Amino acid sequence: MAEAEESPGDPGTASPRPLFAGLSDISISQDIPIEGEITIPVRSRIREFDSSTLNESVQNTIMRDLKAVGKKFMHVLYPRKSNTLLRDWDLWGPLILCVTLALMLQRGSADSEKDGGPQFAEVFVIVWFGAVTITLNSKLLGGNISFFQSLCVLGYCILPLTVAMLICRLVLLAKPGPVNFMVRLFVVIVMFAWSIVASTAFLADSQPPNRKALAVYPVFLFYFVISWMILTFTP
């Protein structure tokens, strides 16, 4: 910021002028000289950073993105009040999770297509348009979270439900019966609660205090619908 506010009278010096240099002439009662230098020496570093990501190997790029996604998965699985998901948002994780969930919800049999479970496109539409609707809702209610940050959080918090889907598919390989159903029900309920806790840990602070419930209820509905899709899955 100091560099941008260079006065035009100055010659174009390589190092920026100290910010409060002119004030040292003014005598204040306590006679404290205020001078110093505020420099942000990152300019050269940013340039080399830019060119290096262009020249690095594909493996480096992929590994870096995968590590970022994995770090966020860890944050979702152990929800603490942290800003990582919000600060460096990315939509790779939600895409991977949504595609995985939609693929796993596919039934093998082609019969009774009309009466069957959700199609791939239906899952996709529900997840993405649901997330967009909830984001718009929270922004319209006056929340101060950005659009993509909110999408990122909602998408990442589908992770527990995807894990529940995996477990349900494994459990369904066993003998069907009421025990089977109770196990699946228990797993889905636990993961549903986990998703809600994880997403409200990230989203609740961005809302004005007297509208928190209004903003959280659609999130609850969203994960409830996804849990319902998982629970009613029959191969």
Add this chain to the structure above:
Amino acid sequence: MAAADELTFHEFEEATNLLAETPDAATTSRSDQLTPKGHVAVAVGSGGGFGAEDEVEEDSDKAALLQEQQKPQPGFWTFGYYQSFFDVDTSQVLDRIKGSLLPRPGHNFVRHHLRNRPDLYGPFWICATLAFVLAVTGNLTLVLAQRRDPSIHYSPQFHKVTVAGITIYCYAWLVPLALWGFLWWRKGVRERMGPYTFLETVSIYGYSLFVFIPMVVLWLIPVPWLQWLFGALALALSTAGLVFTLWPVVREDTRLVAAALLSTVVLLHALLALGCKLYFFQSLPPEHPAPVPHVSALPSSAPLPPTLPQSRATS
């Protein structure tokens, strides 16, 4: 450190006010502003100096406020326009829902609960909840029926979510549109009370649909006469709310028009409830004579036209 304070924050305000006064000016540089700031800063330490600086602040604040009040309403393409429809608190939404659940003859929902500040949050999310609850409980009745009679084939029936969503949203938006248009067309007849705005009509309908949510959940109980009882009760509450709200507006119209309008409103509402009951909750006979594996649900002796289940089975 007052000098540092004013330099970091207040300088920005002055810059915007200077720009507002002289729109042709380019962005001022720091040294230009340093001089007046320096001039004020010299007096720092004496009370008079602080007073002068406060006056400068207050004037700029007042100027900013006046400018805000004179700003025109945001256009419909801006985000702020739609934000004004979501300007409700949790307590207000809950109060509106309570008002729709307990309609009273004297109380006009619009005047008493909405207080002429309609919101879109309630109608939108009540419709979404109702659509999903309809689909989920419809599926649950199938589960319960299958537990009683294992020959019925269970399927998630996910397409019902789409059907429910489209139906509910069309009802909650197109019917208020038609009603509002009709009332606006007839507004020349009325002297005392103008028609409701479109948003108020949508709000009325949206909140009146709330009572259907517990009704649909209670329809899980597989006792037919109880289901019809709950349906009638919820329908009565919902239409009472609608009628009490619309009565002051149609009262001044001719008898014929008023009666026709109110009965149409009630009829449409009843059709919605009936349609939901018959489509999502096709009740099954208690004893199934012969197993029919391909039909997922059979209607009981309801006054359905016979073409309906056959078209479902073959589609």
